[in-house]
Amino acid sequence: SQKIEQNSEALNIQEGKTATLTCNYTNYSPAYLQWYRQDPGRGPVFLLLIRENEKEKRKERLKVTFDTTLKQSLFHITASQPADSATYLCALDQYSSASKIIFGSGTRLSIRP
Amino acid sequence: EPEVTQTPSHQVTQMGQEVILRCVPISNHLYFYWYRQILGQKVEFLVSFYNNEISEKSEIFDDQFSVERPDGSNFTLKIRSTKLEDSAMYFCASSSAAGGGFQETQYFGPGTRLLVL
Numbered sequence: 160s161q162k163i164e165q166n167s168e169a170l171n172i173q174e175g176k177t178a179t180l181t182c183n184y185t186n187y188s189p190a191y192l193q194w195y196r197q198d199p200g201r202g203p204v205f206l207l208l209i210r211e212n213e214k215e216k217r218k219e220r221l222k223v224t225f226d227t228t229l230k231q232s233l234f235h236i237t238a239s240q241p242a243d244s245a246t247y248l249c250a251l252d253q254y255s256s257a258s259k260i261i262f263g264s265g266t267r268l269s270i271r272p
Numbered sequence: 273e274p275e276v277t278q279t280p281s282h283q284v285t286q287m288g289q290e291v292i293l294r295c296v297p298i299s300n301h302l303y304f305y306w307y308r309q310i311l312g313q314k315v316e317f318l319v320s321f322y323n324n325e326i327s328e329k330s331e332i333f334d335d336q337f338s339v340e341r342p343d344g345s346n347f348t349l350k351i352r353s354t355k356l357e358d359s360a361m362y363f364c365a366s367s368s369a370a371g372g373g374f375q376e377t378q379y380f381g382p383g384t385r386l387l388v389l
Contacts (some may be wrong), residue, residue, distance in 0.1 A: 193377070208377060252376065259327075
């Protein structure tokens with residue numbers, strides 16, 4: 160069966176450290192993978208997209224890697240700040256259907272001062 | 273910065289009643305979506321819409337659901353006869369077709385919280 164798993168429900172780290180979140184998928188062949196941020200009671204906010212032929216993408220303090228052999232994406236936030244506390248969602252498309260994306264259940268990240 | 277807007281922000285309805293959730297996508301976007309998120313659960317795809325027709329729909333999107341773009345700016349989700357299990361946050365999203373091609377990044381609205389009693 161198809162699955163998208165994000166490493167843990169919650170991650171708690173010290174301010175200034177690098178947060179690393181994991182997204183693993185099974186029985187998908189995505190053309191791209193996206194990461195979104197969701198704050199409580201709000202809609203997801205797009206952060207980064209990485210395509211199947213890309214290994215790494217960066218944006219400011221964010222970095223995403225995509226390993227289609229391992230079927231895994233890693234999402235890093237460097238120099239983390241309390242304002243980075245949120246739930247982070249990975250989402251991927253179904254190769255045969257680019258307009259349908261499937262979300263993981265998310266990892267709730269807490270950055271303590 | 274352009275954004276997706278949704279109305280109402282909250283809706284309470286009785287089981288069996290019809291509800292219409294409204295969305296105004298970003299003005300130059302051509303692809304529109306509805307998602308739902310039951311409290312504490314993942315965001316679930318319902319339907320995508322392009323060129324005045326449904327592109328994709330999930331198993332959740334049964335005959336009780338319908339979507340419409342009644343004019344050049346609004347995109348609506350109708351639930352014909354609500355059930356208790358329809359209680360959720362409903363998100364609208366849109367994406368562009370810049371350069372003539374489908375653009376993957378989706379921009380989400382703030383959501384409508386629907387409570388069915």
